Amino acid sequence: MRNKKGWAMLLIGVLLMGLLAGCGGKTASSANEGQGTDNSKAPSSGDPVKLTMWGGVPPEAGPQEVIDAWNAEHPDIQVEYVRYVNDDDGNLKLDTAMITGQDVDLFVNYTLSQTSKRVESNLALDLSQFDDYNIDEKMGPDAEGWKINGKYYGMPTTKSAFFVALNKDALDAAGLPVPKDWTWDELREYAKKLKVGNNYGFIQNMEPFVDPIDSVLSQEGYTKADGTSNLDHPLVKKWLETLNVMMKEDKTTPPLGEQLTSKMPVEQVFLSGEVPMLNIGAWLLRSSNNFTDFPRDFTIAFAQVPRLTDSADSYVTRGGLGDYISINAKSKKQAEAWEFLKWYADGGMAPMAAGGRLPASKDADQDEALNNLLGDKKDTYDLDSLMHVMFEDKTPTYVRSLPQEVMDMRAQEYEKYFLNAQSLDQTLEAMVSRHNTFLKEGK
Template sequence: MRKKGLVARMVSLVLVVGMIAGCSNDSGSNAQTGASDNSGDTVKLKMWGGVPPEAGPQAVIDVWNKEHPETQIEYVRYVNDDEGNLKLDTAIMTGQDVDLFVNYTISHTAKRVASGAAADLSSFTDYNIDEKMGPDAEGWKIDGKYYGVPTTKSTYFVALNKEALDAANLPVPKDWTWDEMREYAKKLKKDSGYGFIQNTEPFVDSMDSVLSQEGYTKADGTSNLDHPMVRKWLETLNAMMAEDKTTPPLGEQLTSKMPVEQMFLSGEVPMLNIGAWLLRSSNNFTDYPRDFTIAFAPVPRLSEDKEGYVMRGGLGDYISINAKSKHQEAAWEFLKWYADGGMAPMAEGGRFPASKDADQDKAMESMLGDKKDTYDLESLMYVMFDYQTPTYVRTVPQEVMDLRAQEYEKYFLGVQDLDTTISAMVSRHNDYLKTAK
């Protein structure tokens, strides 16, 4: 109920912001350069992002501030969850100091664009985003325009305890299915422990890898949430939770706020489905000491057939300039510097720069630091650069994310059967589609 309440508040917030933006459109569209940008005074900017400052952002800001005394930047951290995104949107709406902000999904970006919060970057002609970031940047356009710059190459993977694999005589997978991973989990499970665990952020990625290609709706415009691979995903995960007991029940994971990264890095669980942000913890031996090598495998696919398979990834960390910022020119100068290599310290937390002009060797050095020998480098390079499969960026509206989560959680909790769950997801999705027209 709490999540539903937050979503309702988000929708209301967007409507209010949209009304405000509509009433003040003239002043907002002309706020391209604030007076203090040309006054000779120090310009002070605030950048909001979801990464803890100690995991790279503060190091980036410190370098910029030292080299650019005329423009000083303060980093403000918001947690990238429902409450954190509401906090950011409220700050923008109420005119708090937000000059730049990082978007992590297209659904959040689209709402901010619709509310007039993100500046249209087409007026800046000295930086070619398509040329710098490559064809994957196209997926971040909204109505054919950029309202931000995608700055990172996003990589998702299954992290593996290499020593545990060796002890079980299991190779590091280079291409596998969920059925094969299920067997790995059985062989790696020890006593009452788990063989596989996952962060809740990429929990539904396998379902979306199918629907992003097959369509969230069918040819007749009705819901496609009853796609056979959606059923396959539900059945497989439920079997791992209830029958195999190789992965935690979702209810237990949510209510206990299970520290999945800590459980993997402590050696308690040998496989973890996560994104490249794992490295900000796996490089931190003070808080997360470990005595094993981390190997990497692609996220498994649901179908035996690799044809048409896509994996979540592409470009991410889409940084926008507040359309109401008085210092858009200064923010733009920082954003260009950041994207073209200033963000290198972010690689320590797994955020690899996307720009072709960024120093990739420097970023890789930052990413691994003095912990290079604690990773299986061959598999790391494979999942980051060599695994040849198309990628997708999740574009499903947040309302659809929420309604389907509310239904599949009932299934994983054992209070609703599979057929009822799928039927309810489809029915609710169809209702949403009618209202969204």
């Protein structure tokens, strides 16, 4: 998430809202003239309440089926789904829509970093005002990681899994077992053995690209005991070195510059059989179940994301719960939005499992979700490894919570390293220096 214009544009939006608010001579109707229907107004007697929900999943991958089911059962509260792309521009579009009073009643957050920004901007409603649903009891202890200042400003609704997807046919041909517990050094060796010709042995979706660093620092601390940056931790250095060698010496994974400039469609590349290992999240299944657009003739297996440490004792992996759904603090229909959110979390979201999104609530029908997850493609997956990664693995998890500004800064510096614009030592020094400046400014 490296959009340098994002929050600057957002601030411009805030200023514009201030100017509009200062136009005291305008009536409500004249101020809204030319802006379309004002969904913030209470409906006339007898009219259904209209809710608008924004999320990052394509409608056809589950959300529309969920919305259609709700609308059929609740003629008095009708929901419309609006898709935004979960990238810099898409998140800016969502934030701007809320700040400028457009139709947003519920919205899905995909990282705690984005959520925190929205809480600071008073865009997410504090859910503690509702006392008829116990999020901790329903979702279990992993929900705790989504609290901000001890409160829920949204509800985590899915079991969030990140993994390395594997072409099992390629592994079998190379005589390699499906790993359950492995390191990045071992993944590097797998990539060498699986590389065929000029093809790569391993590719990554950019969303979980940096997770190995956060796996370490979420436990060791992003700052040291003296309060200074810990971004030069030895395992941060190891991650950088390992990937750099894989990119430039082994040539088993694409150079970062190539991947970014080409906008490599990593899911398509993996599902075509071109590259046998892909670091990604459970959303892969919405594509891997789609044989129309992504035909494949191999079995997919699953492995835990590898660790940087030799010992598994202190290892944590990204996961736990996700799809944190908030109610817009400016919505005039918060009670209705809350009713929909409870229904969604407790089972209404079942069709989302087809895209890899399993419900987190203990009251959701998990058998139904599993059936939706696999559909009629059950025989195209290695079920033992899928069940291990999705349901049985007891490795502790973390939720990424690093401030967005630090994530952006960190990415800017490690990209320079992978692009040969600065050395490893210069990269670590620059990350630490910029992080320390951020920490000082925040005091």
